[in-house]
Structure formats: C-alpha cells, structure tokens
Amino acid sequence: MSATASLLTERQNWLFQRLRWRLLNNSCRQFFASSRIRLVSIILCSLMVAGAVGGASWEGFSLLAVNRIPFAGGIIGILFDFLFLSLSVMLFFSGGIIIYGSLFSSSETAFLLSMPARADRIFAYKFQTATAFSSWAFILLGCPILFAYGLVYSVSWYFYLVLPVVLLGFVLLPGSLGSIACLLLVNLLPQRRKQALTVFAVLFLVFIGWRAAVIAMAARDSLNSGNRDSLQNLFAQFEFARSPFAPSHWMTQSLQAAARGDPQSVTLPVALIWSNGLFAYLLAAVSARYLYRRGYNRIATGTELRKRYGGHWLDKTAMSALRFLDKPTRLLFVKDFRTFRRDPVQWAQILIFSGLVLLYILNSRQFYREDFPERFRQGISLMNLAAMAMLMCAFMGRFIYPMISLEGKKFWVLGLLPISRDRLIWGKFFFAASGAIVIAEVMTLISDLILAMQPVAIVIHVVTIAVLALGLSGLSVGLGAWLANFRETDPSKIAVGMGGTLNLVAGLLFLVLTIGLMAGPYHIILMFRDEVPEKFIPAIIGGILLGLALGFCAVTIPIRVGIRTLRTMEF
Amino acid sequence: MIELSNVSKRYGTKVAVEDLNLQIQPGELFAFLGPNGAGKTTTIKMICGLLFPTSGTIRVGGLDMRTQGDQARLLISYLPDVPYLYEKLTGREFLQFIADMYGLDRATALQKMDEVIAQFELDDFVDDLTERYSHGMRQRTVFTSALLHNPKVLIVDEPTVGLDPASVRKLKNILLDQVRTGTTVFLSTHSLDIVQELATRIGIIHRGRLIGCGSLESLRTQASLDGSLEEVFLKLTDETVEDTQAVTQT
Numbered sequence: 057m058s059a060t061a062s063l064l065t066e067r068q069n070w071l072f073q074r075l076r077w078r079l080l081n082n083s084c085r086q087f088f089a090s091s092r093i094r095l096v097s098i099i100l101c102s103l104m105v106a107g108a109v110g111g112a113s114w115e116g117f118s119l120l121a122v123n124r125i126p127f128a129g130g131i132i133g134i135l136f137d138f139l140f141l142s143l144s145v146m147l148f149f150s151g152g153i154i155i156y157g158s159l160f161s162s163s164e165t166a167f168l169l170s171m172p173a174r175a176d177r178i179f180a181y182k183f184q185t186a187t188a189f190s191s192w193a194f195i196l197l198g199c200p201i202l203f204a205y206g207l208v209y210s211v212s213w214y215f216y217l218v219l220p221v222v223l224l225g226f227v228l229l230p231g232s233l234g235s236i237a238c239l240l241l242v243n244l245l246p247q248r249r250k251q252a253l254t255v256f257a258v259l260f261l262v263f264i265g266w267r268a269a270v271i272a273m274a275a276r277d278s279l280n281s282g283n284r285d286s287l288q289n290l291f292a293q294f295e296f297a298r299s300p301f302a303p304s305h306w307m308t309q310s311l312q313a314a315a316r317g318d319p320q321s322v323t324l325p326v327a328l329i330w331s332n333g334l335f336a337y338l339l340a341a342v343s344a345r346y347l348y349r350r351g352y353n354r355i356a357t358g359t360e361l362r363k364r365y366g367g368h369w370l371d372k373t374a375m376s377a378l379r380f381l382d383k384p385t386r387l388l389f390v391k392d393f394r395t396f397r398r399d400p401v402q403w404a405q406i407l408i409f410s411g412l413v414l415l416y417i418l419n420s421r422q423f424y425r426e427d428f429p430e431r432f433r434q435g436i437s438l439m440n441l442a443a444m445a446m447l448m449c450a451f452m453g454r455f456i457y458p459m460i461s462l463e464g465k466k467f468w469v470l471g472l473l474p475i476s477r478d479r480l481i482w483g484k485f486f487f488a489a490s491g492a493i494v495i496a497e498v499m500t501l502i503s504d505l506i507l508a509m510q511p512v513a514i515v516i517h518v519v520t521i522a523v524l525a526l527g528l529s530g531l532s533v534g535l536g537a538w539l540a541n542f543r544e545t546d547p548s549k550i551a552v553g554m555g556g557t558l559n560l561v562a563g564l565l566f567l568v569l570t571i572g573l574m575a576g577p578y579h580i581i582l583m584f585r586d587e588v589p590e591k592f593i594p595a596i597i598g599g600i601l602l603g604l605a606l607g608f609c610a611v612t613i614p615i616r617v618g619i620r621t622l623r624t625m626e627f
Numbered sequence: 628m629i630e631l632s633n634v635s636k637r638y639g640t641k642v643a644v645e646d647l648n649l650q651i652q653p654g655e656l657f658a659f660l661g662p663n664g665a666g667k668t669t670t671i672k673m674i675c676g677l678l679f680p681t682s683g684t685i686r687v688g689g690l691d692m693r694t695q696g697d698q699a700r701l702l703i704s705y706l707p708d709v710p711y712l713y714e715k716l717t718g719r720e721f722l723q724f725i726a727d728m729y730g731l732d733r734a735t736a737l738q739k740m741d742e743v744i745a746q747f748e749l750d751d752f753v754d755d756l757t758e759r760y761s762h763g764m765r766q767r768t769v770f771t772s773a774l775l776h777n778p779k780v781l782i783v784d785e786p787t788v789g790l791d792p793a794s795v796r797k798l799k800n801i802l803l804d805q806v807r808t809g810t811t812v813f814l815s816t817h818s819l820d821i822v823q824e825l826a827t828r829i830g831i832i833h834r835g836r837l838i839g840c841g842s843l844e845s846l847r848t849q850a851s852l853d854g855s856l857e858e859v860f861l862k863l864t865d866e867t868v869e870d871t872q873a874v875t876q877t
Contacts, residue, residue, distance in 0.1 A: 071727045075713075082715040082756060167711035170675045171728055172700040349696070353679045356672075357638045543714055543758070 068173060072181040102196060105561045110200030117208035132205070133298075133308050139201065140304035143194055144230045150190040150548065152234030157546035158182040159348065160242060160355045169352060179235070179344030183337070187231040189552050194227065196557065202311065212317030222310050222326055228333030229303050232340040239343050242351035303329060370397065381486060384475040388483030389490075392459065396487075406451060406495075413447050414499060431583035433507055438579040440503040441517055442571055444496050445524050449563040452532040456488040457559045458550035460536045460618075464543075477622040481537055481615055488529035496521045513578065516600070520574040523603055527570065527610030528563050534614020535559045538621045566610050574603035628653045628780055628811040629674060634683035636669055636835075643669045645835040647683070651828075653779070656802060656812040658826035660819070662864055666835040667815045668708070671784055674813065675705045687780055701729065704778035708785040710769035714758035718749055718768045721757060722775060729776035736775075743771045747797070762789035770798065774805070781805055782813045787821065799825060823856040833864050 087095060120131065159165055159182055168178050199219075206215050298305050306325040313321035371390050378386050397403060460480075463470060470480055500521050504514045539555030550556055577599045581588050588596065629651040636644040644666040651657045661667045672678040673685055676696040685692040690699035713721055719740070726736035744753055747767045752760065757768065766789055773781065783802075787795050802812055802825060816822060822829060829846060831839040839846050847853055850862045 067727070067730070071724070074727075075716075075724055078720055079713060079715045082717075082720075086715070086756070163709075163711050164713075166677065166707075169677050170700070170703075170705045170707070171725075172697050173728065174697055349676070350679070352677070356678055357636065357643075 068177040069180065072177060076181070076184070101558050101561045105564070106196055106200045109197050110204045113201040113204035114208060117205050121208050133312060136308040136311065137298050137302070137304050139198070140226070140307040141302065143198060144226075144304055147190055147194065147227060147230035148234040148237070150234075150552070151186055151231035152238040154186040154189050154546065154548050154552075155183060155231075155235045156238045156242070157548055158186055159238075160352060162545060165352075169349065174345070175348040176341045176345035179348055180341055183231065183235055183340065186235070187227055189549055190231060190234075191227040192552055193557065193560075195223070198223070206315065209315060211315035214317050214319060214322075215311065215314040218310060218314035218322055218326065222307055222329055225326065225329040225333045226303065226307055229329070229336050232333065232336035235340045236336070236343055239340070239347045239351055242355055243347045303332065368394075368397070378486070378490070382479075384473075385479050385483045385486065388480060389487050392484060392487045396455075406455070410447070410495060410499070413443055414502070430586070433509070434579040434582045437504065437507050437509055437513065437517075438571075438575060440507075441500065441520065441575055442567075444500050444503075444521060445567040445571060448492050448496055448524060448528050449560070449567055451492070452488065452528045452563060453556060453560045454551045455547070456484070456529065456532040457536045457556055458547040459484050459488075459533070460622075461541045461544060461550045462547055464545060477625075478619050481533055481618050481622060484536075485529050485533045485611075485615060488533060489526050492525035492529060493522060496525055516575050516578055519600065520570065520603065523574065523607035524567055524570055527566055527607040530611030531562050531566060531614050532559055534616070534618035535562065537618030538614070540621070540625075566606070570603050570606055573599040573606065628655075628688060629657075629813060630684075630686040631670075631674070632684050632686075634670075634673065634680045634685060636666075636673060636678065637681045642835050644673070644680075644832075647832075647835075647837055649830065649837070649840070651811055651813065653811050654806055654809045655827045656806045656814060656825055658822040658829045659813060659815040659832065660817075660822065660829060660860060661832040665832045667832060668784060670832065671705070671782055671813070671815055674782060675703060676700060702779040703782060704773035704776070704780070705782045706769055706773050706784060706786060708788070710765060712757040712760070712765055712768060715756060717756055718753040718760070718771075719744075721768065722753075722772055725772040725775050731776055739775055743774055746801075747771045763791060763794060766790055767794065770801075774801070777808075778810060780811045780813065784815045785817070786814070787816065787818050795821075819856045819860060829856070831860060831863055839863050 117132070159179065165178060165182065169175075202219060205211070206219075306328045310322050310325035310329065313319075313325070371394060374390055374393055375386055378389060381389070470477075497518060500517050501514070504517055509517075535555065535558065539558070541550055541553065541555065544550050544553070577592070577596050578588065581592050581596075629649065631647050631649040634644060634647040635642065647666075647670065649657075659667055659670070669678065673680055674687065674692070676692045676699065679693055687699040688702045690696075690702075692699055713724075716724065722740050722743070723736065726740065731739065744750060747770065749764075749767060749771060752764055753768075757765065760768065766786070770786065773783075781802075786798060790798060799821060802814070806812055806827070814822070814826070823843065826843075828840065828842060830837055831846070839849050841849075843856055843859070846856075846859050846863070850859045852859055852862050854862075
C-alpha cells in the first residue's frame, strides 16, 4: 500500500467517529426541537419499565436479605450467572442479526464500499452502532436489577464505579462473536441458503430440546425427592454457566467482589472481561478485513438475478379465509403476508422461537404429576399462558411494529392508492391478529390438554389469548404508525429503537394487566382451594369483563392514534 | 485507465456479464449503452470494486480491483443511479466527509468546496439537512461531492434523471471539462442524445455481451445504417435478439 493510502486509512477511524457524532448531534437537535411530547413519553415509559424491574428485583433481594436465607450470596451468584448467560445469548443473536442488516443490506454500506474506505473500518463503524442498538434493552433492564442488588445489600461505593466498566466490556464479547458468526455464515453458507438454514434451525431445536429435557428431568427429580443430591444434580445442569471460563461468571465474580469492596478480587475478572472482549473485537475486525467485501459480493450475487415468484396456495387460502373483510383490506393483507413469507429471516425466527416455546410446553408436563398438589398444575398452566403472551409480545415488537416504517420511501405507493389510509392500518392489524391468534390459540390448547386442565380454564385461556392477540396487534400497529421511522430500513433497528422499546413496554404492561385480570384470579383461587367458591365467581367474571374492556381500549386507542397520524402524513 | 480482461459475472446460474473486454484511455468519455437488464450496472459495480468478477480481471489506473481495491478507489468517483446521502447531515457536512475520506487537507478541502458549491449553485440549500432536498438538489449535491477530489476516473450511472434542462446542460459542460483535464469518464445512460453529443467512444452491451464498441461512425458501419444513434442502437440490439433466436431454434 502506498504511503498516502496508508495515511488515509489510518485517518478513517477518526473520520467515522466524527461522522457518527455529527449524525447524532443533528438528529438530537432535530428531535428535541420537533417532538418533545414523544421524547417525554418515551423517557417516562423507559423510567416506568426500569422502575418496575428495579422494584421487582428490590423485593426479591429483600426477601433473601430479610429472611436471612442461608447461602444467599451463592443463590445471588447463580442468579447473576444465569442473568448474564441469557444476556450473552441475547446479545450474540441480536448483535449478529443487526450487523448482518447493517453490513449487507443497507444502502449506506454500499455507498461506503464504493469509496476508499477500508472494510475493517466500515465494520468497526457499523459494529459500534449494532452493539449500541443490541445492548439498549440490556442496559434498560439489567441496570435496575443490579442497582436494586446494590441498594438492598448496601454495597460499597466501589460497586457503582465498577458497574459501567464491566457492563461496557461485557457487551463487546457476545457482540463480536455474533459478528464473526455472521461474517462466517455469509461467506461459508452454501448457495442453497434456505435449505442450509432449515437444517441449522432443526439441529438447533433438537439440541435445545435435548437440553430442556435433561434439565426438566433433573428439576422433576429435585421436586419429587427434595433431597440435597437431586438439588445438586439440578444445579449441575447449569454448571457451564458457572465455569471459570464463562464470561457470565466473570461478570458475577467482578460484581460480587466489588459489592464486598474487595478491589483486588475485582481486577482479574475485569481484566478477563475486557481482554477477551477486545480480543474478540480484534478478531472480528480482522475477519471483516478479509471477509466483508467477499461476503458482500456473495450476498449480492449468490442467488439468481431474477427469481420467478408466482401465486401461492397460502395466498389463495388467506384470500378465501378472509372473505368477511372488504377486498382492498384483503389485498393489503395478502401483500403483507407475501412479503413476510418471502423473507426467511422473519419466519425462521418465528419458527425457532415458537418451536422453543412448544418444547417448553411439552416438557412442562414433566413438572406435573398426578400426586402433586393441584396448585402446581394451576401455577404451571398460568406460567404457560404468560409464556405464550410474552412470545406474542416479542413477535409483535419485532415483526409487526416495524411494518409501517418499512413501507419507507415506498409509502407514496400506498398513499396514492384509491383507498382510505385507515384501511392500511386495519389491513396490518388483521394480518398481525390473525397470525397471532392461530399460533397462540393452538399452542395454548396443546398446553391445556397436556396438563388436563378443566374446561372452564380452557375457555378462560382461549378468551384471554384472543384478547391478548388483538390488543398486542392493536398496540404494535397503532404505535408503529404513530412513531413511524421511514428513514430506517433495518427492521431489527426499528424494533430496538426508542419507539420499539416504548411499544415493548406498553405490550408488557398490557399483558401483565390482562393476564392478571382475566386468568390470574381463577388460577390463584384454585391454588388455595379445591374448587372456586360461588362468592368469587362475580370477581372472576368481573376480571374477565375488565380484561375485555382493556383489550378493546388496546385496539381502538392506538389504532385511532395511528390512523390520525397516517391521515395527516405527507410523503 | 480502465481495463477489463475476459470479465464474466454470474448471479447463481444466470450470466449477467460474459467475457467482457474493454480498454478505456485517460481523457476518454466512454458511453456504455444497453437495454434494461443488459449488465451495465453489474459492470459498473465491478469496476468500482463493489462486486467481484466470477472470472477475469479488472484494473483501474493499473491497480487490480480485487487485490488493490482500496488504493484503486482513491482514483475513482462513482455516482450510482440512486445516489446515497446521509439524511441527517447538511450538504456541506456531507461534502466535508467526502473530502476527508479522500484525504484532502483542510485548506484545500475548504477552497475546493467553495468552488464546487458555487459551480453547482448549491449556496441556497447547502447548509440544510439533506433530508429536505428535492431529487434534483440531491443529484447536484452528489455530483458536487464526486468532483471534490479531482478523480482520475468518473463513473456515472444515469446522471440526468430528475435534473432540469439547465442542470443537464451544466452537467454536459462539466463532463466535457473533466475530459479536457484528463479524467476518464465512464457514462452509463439511456439518454442517447447526450451520448451522441459527448461520447468519444460508445460501447453497447446486450444480454451480458458487448455487441458493439467504437465511435458512432464505426457503429453505423457495423449496423450498416446511416442513421441516428437511436436507430443504430435499436438495430444492433434487435439483430442480437434475432441472432440469439436463430441459434436457439437451430
């Protein structure tokens, strides 16, 4: 490389930092000047979530502290290990997915690649953005838990000093590994990607299923016998999270040492977190230097130039099944459905996570036996319902909320159609609600039948899931239109942005309230009584009616706000 | 300045460009014509190093695009048919970013920026965020940025879309000025009148193959037609279709 070229590439790091700063600065200035109400609502909602998570954690830690439970430090250590392990997995996948979108399907990177920008510099620039996006929820949800721990145990001031240092170092490792996995997949995956991804998803499900079955067996043995050995066996199933080589364990070690005010014991795990994180980042940057342009070329030209798509029986079935809707709404529905099914990234994620929840539901039978008290069955059933609701909430946030934003600069096509803009919203609402109702009702019925629930419980669950599916769809579609971001083309970034987080928070609040009102009273009563006493029946019915009213509000209010925004939208 | 040797490019099993050989000299305005889907944009993307040829080599300024791409791109300015601008930067900030990317020192960058801003008459809007720009304003800003670092090779894909007649006239003059100063211009367009007026040499690509290359006169001779470029172009591309059909039938 010539001296000039070498000098230029050295300056690129600084150049990209300045670009980021300018973009951020201009966006913030514009945002503060034009959308104060939106900003205040987002901050308030974020504070509410952080407060709720912090409050729940405070209660949990207080329980351990006040009751002087033996080995509380050990239990907290295990909880922290799981927390950081699950966050690592989440950051690995979300980092990998976001970096894929940023590097391979964004018009900005095509622009940068046509300039003398070095591949690893572009990667570094996009990696920082991807990491910030993927760890946004981690900070919002993780920090209140750790602050609650610090406050309950009156930890040393040192803890609060170490906290940001380890958190920052921690996000580097899974994010870098996710990026390396993304680069390798793009470069090494066979040309027949759909088939390869299906094989990968099936293998992944089989592995997770096997692990879940082993853990469920250990948990059942532990619950049955209640002796120390079986409990030890259950803990042994999670030993990998406590391994001295596990980054999640380094996090736990460093935070617990900091909480004790033991700076010497903090040094090693913090050094391990940072050195491994930086090494993984370096490895990712070097991989990008050699693989990024090659991968870009492969993604751009790996498939047929023009692929023929025809009508599909699924589209025709959807058209026939939705005869109760008017034709324009049905056509809009089928348009969204086509877009969805032709994007394997979207349906593969739904397939994997639905498969995981199904495995969990099937395995949940392991926790319940005839000789167990009734309250176990009621508790597991309620938990399964909550798991279904969480799954729907996550799907709505990830796939439905970004839908209006993704119309992006093509919005004029829809905007100029000879149909009212209200129909655009209703079309998306029916698309979201119908998919969610079908999947969630089937899985809930499977769960109830496996647990041999009473017919009344099944009816309550079916109605609750329908209300949740409709309400969550209304929230995601309505807020998606209200907070539409037509400039972003990456759905994962839209989903984890400020508006997406607000939608997630609203969805979580809605599902907690709905389940609490509609299904909670029935199950809680049966946890303590053999049957529902007559005096409680009006309360159960009242809860269901309140839930229905809440569902009605969750559909109509956001949809109305969304429609109002779309009606006045210029494009 | 630009040299393509036996370049082929496949998308899966489909051939987008087949055995393309081209040599374009410094100071030449080479017009690249072809029907939709003929392989023009693929060729351009390969010359910029965005895509790699399946076989063959591409050299720009004597540098291999595959192995010395970063250095070669310092010589190139590429204006795609759908230009990219950072929506949250002002036009001036965008120009500054480009100047920095190509290593212009501060004083030169500022002087050059003032020059091109005046030349393209961007003063009225250059300090607004680019998200507020009309299509024509975006085109002018991107064109300005492309000339900022005095490229040796200017690759332009459909530059006249969305420009008013005065801007098109200005664009033609600027392209000619660039050629006069020794810049190689590789122009891909469907505006045959511009090509007829400006091009030193014309290449016609159809279904991935270069079916004609040379001055307008030599293309006329090849087509056995003494007409306009439009007539020559249509005749040559029609003939290719007929030839292909004949080969398929036999």
